[in-house]
Amino acid sequence: MKAGVLALQGAFREHVEVLDALGADVVEVRVPEHVNGIDALFLPGGESTTVGKLLASSDLGEPLRARLADGLPAFGTCAGLILLARDVEDEHGDAYPGPLAALDCTVARNAYGRQRESFEAMLTVAGLDGTFPGVFIRSPVVTAVGRSVEVLATHAGTPVLLRQGRVWAAAFHPELSGDLRLHQRFLNEVSS
Numbered sequence: 124m125k126a127g128v129l130a131l132q133g134a135f136r137e138h139v140e141v142l143d144a145l146g147a148d149v150v151e152v153r154v155p156e157h158v159n160g161i162d163a164l165f166l167p168g169g170e171s172t173t174v175g176k177l178l179a180s181s182d183l184g185e186p187l188r189a190r191l192a193d194g195l196p197a198f199g200t201c202a203g204l205i206l207l208a209r210d211v212e213d214e215h216g217d218a219y220p221g222p223l224a225a226l227d228c229t230v231a232r233n234a235y236g237r238q239r240e241s242f243e244a245m246l247t248v249a250g251l252d253g254t255f256p257g258v259f260i261r262s263p264v265v266t267a268v269g270r271s272v273e274v275l276a277t278h279a280g281t282p283v284l285l286r287q288g289r290v291w292a293a294a295f296h297p298e299l300s301g302d303l304r305l306h307q308r309f310l311n312e313v314s315s
């Protein structure tokens with residue numbers, strides 16, 4: 124299993140460290156040539172508007188959209204969720220399609236509000252024993268999910284972990300939590 128990590132901006136090193144610890148063969152994806160050799164793609168947290176621009180300027184957007192349309196498994200966290208979402212709303216009420224649009228949901232960027240911009244919460248995740256530490260940093264709020272999307276965890280009534288087939292996305296940062304179980308479970312599911 125060659126696990127790609129989109130390495131244009133943001134917290135990609137943390138995903139690489141988790142995947143290394145799990146024994147995956149990690150590829151940092153920076154140029155179009157990296158896209159064909161991967162079996163799954165992790166999209167890290169960061170600044171989604173910046174990554175959206177870098178996807179275009181690095182010519183990665185088109186090959187990634189093509190591979191995602193072809194069933195490439197993907198796991199986006201925080202800004203990675205925004206990149207994967209079908210529809211994005213920003214703070215000014217403007218709506219636009221997510222740059223990769225591979226997950227049938229709508230997200231509102233930075234919508235947790237000032238008081239709760241960054242927080243931690245213990246989450247109950249379907250299929251995991253005990254709780255999972257959710258680290259939220261200026262996370263998007265999921266405002267709508269399509270019918271083929273499973274909600275694997277919620278926080279305060281809002282979906283925070285989604286799965287649509289082999290595309291997973293979290294509003295929080297499992298790569299910053301010290302708990303490797305979600306990366307492990309994703310890898311198990313998509314390599315079987």
Ligand code: GLN
Nearest residue numbers: 168169170171201202261
């Ligand atoms: N607020 C960021 C964005 O909208 C996401 C924050 C994160 O990835 N931690 O892109």
